[in-house]
Amino acid sequence: MHLFELKAEIPAAAAGIVDDILLEHGFERWSVFDDVIVRRAWLAGICESETQAGEEWTRLAPLLAAGGVAPLTTPAVRALGDADWRDSYKAHFHPWRFERLHWVPVWLRDSYALPTGDKVLWLDPGLAFGTGNHETTRLCVERLVVRAREQGVKDRVIDAGCGSGILALSAALLGYSEIEGFDNDAEAVRVSGENAELNRLAGRVQFAVGDLVTGLASRQAGVVLANIQADVLMRFANELVGAVAPGGTLILSGILAHENEVVRAAFSRAAPGWTMDFRLLGEWSDVCLLPPAH
Numbered sequence: 001m002h003l004f005e006l007k008a009e010i011p012a013a014a015a016g017i018v019d020d021i022l023l024e025h026g027f028e029r030w031s032v033f034d035d036v037i038v039r040r041a042w043l044a045g046i047c048e049s050e051t052q053a054g055e056e057w058t059r060l061a062p063l064l065a066a067g068g069v070a071p072l073t074t075p076a077v078r079a080l081g082d083a084d085w086r087d088s089y090k091a092h093f094h095p096w097r098f099e100r101l102h103w104v105p106v107w108l109r110d111s112y113a114l115p116t117g118d119k120v121l122w123l124d125p126g127l128a129f130g131t132g133n134h135e136t137t138r139l140c141v142e143r144l145v146v147r148a149r150e151q152g153v154k155d156r157v158i159d160a161g162c163g164s165g166i167l168a169l170s171a172a173l174l175g176y177s178e179i180e181g182f183d184n185d186a187e188a189v190r191v192s193g194e195n196a197e198l199n200r201l202a203g204r205v206q207f208a209v210g211d212l213v214t215g216l217a218s219r220q221a222g223v224v225l226a227n228i229q230a231d232v233l234m235r236f237a238n239e240l241v242g243a244v245a246p247g248g249t250l251i252l253s254g255i256l257a258h259e260n261e262v263v264r265a266a267f268s269r270a271a272p273g274w275t276m277d278f279r280l281l282g283e284w285s286d287v288c289l290l291p292p293a294h
Contacts, residue, residue: 003080006053007044008071013283015041015134016254020229021063029056034134035094039282043071046080053077093123098142099149101173103166106198119173121166122199135284136253140227141170143251143288147223148174155222156180158243160212161232165192165205167225172204180219182210212236222248230259237270241289250289260285 010018015034018041022030030045045060047053057075064071095104095112102120104112114120144167153175159168162181169192171179183189192207208215212232216239224243226233233240233252244250250271255263257280264276264287276289 004047004050004053004077005044005080006047006057006075006077007042008075009073010041010043010069010071012039012041014067014069016136016229016256016284017067018043018064018069021060021067021069025060025063027056027060030060033093050077096138098138099145101141101145101170103141103170121169121173123166124195124198135281136227136255136286137166139279139281139284139286140167140225140251140253143249143286144171144223144225145174147249148176153177155248156220156245157223158182158216158219158221158225159205160215160224160226160240160243161228162192162207163188163227165195165207167227168192168205168207169196169199169201171223171225172201173199176223177204179205180221181205181207182215183207184209184211212239216240216243219243220245220248224248224250226251227253230255230263234263234266237266241267241271241274244289244291246291247293248291251286252289253284253286255285255287257283257285260287263287 012034015032019032029047030043032041032043034041045053045056047056093105095102095108100118102114102118103123104120106122106124109122155176156178157168157171157176159181162168162183165181168179168181181192186209189207189209196202196205220243222245224240226240233254240250260278264278267276267287267289271289273292274289276287278285278287
């Protein structure tokens with residue numbers, strides 16, 4: 001059976017908005033491919049017929065318009081033939097690295113030259129894993145790598161809203177031994193487990209279904225990561241702050257640059273006396289919080 005791909009380029013800054021639209025309205029056949037390196041993004045769907053592709057686009061287009069997203073190119077439909085549909089996305093995925101940690105598409109496993117002593121996380125978009133190229137992911141993992149280098153890897157790590165597991169699995173590669181990841185989406189937890197197996201990290205991270213209340217209840221960690229949209233971070237600021245162990249670090253991302261100030265204000269109220277700083281990457285930003293020294 002032939003599959004059909006419908007694809008359109010979208011503004012790179014709108015990738016997160018489109019991701020949210022797809023999730024909220026159940027467009028399971030669709031994905032956003034965001035490449036921060038070349039600052040381009042694409043929306044693509046895989047359908048069983050041209051008719052189905054057209055019907056899906058007819059439903060999706062008004063939702064994009066309501067979200068303020070205008071595709072940069074006219075959606076194009078093409079038959080994928082007998083080729084694995086994942087091959088159509090390879091042109092959009094590139095390896096990237098930060099210090100001694102690399103994130104590399106799995107199809108380069110036999111050819112990628114990994115420097116001696118470095119670690120690699122293999123990424124497979126066919127498992128809905130993405131490439132980690134989104135700014136929000138990069139901001140988080142860079143903070144994690146720097147903390148591991150400067151303070152060691154003895155702390156417990158919690159990845160709140162783990163998605164497909166990239167942050168928690170990166171922590172495992174860095175050498176952290178006590179790592180937990182949770183998500184309120186059971187499918188995300190399943191995919192996180194598959195990605196752990198892909199990287200021979202099964203059992204190194206404990207993945208579970210949970211939200212920011214149940215997932216953090218009675219838990220504290222030296223490193224708490226939350227790459228979630230800004231309004232959710234602010235709504236659960238008390239829970240996130242309460243999950244940070246003395247001397248720990250709270251790393252927040254998923255925050256649009258123009259939202260950063262209001263997020264910092266919300267966490268200043270939830271964590272008086274804590275120090276914080278932030279960074280910008282493209283249209284996105286992070287916030288890092290440290291409790292006062294005792």
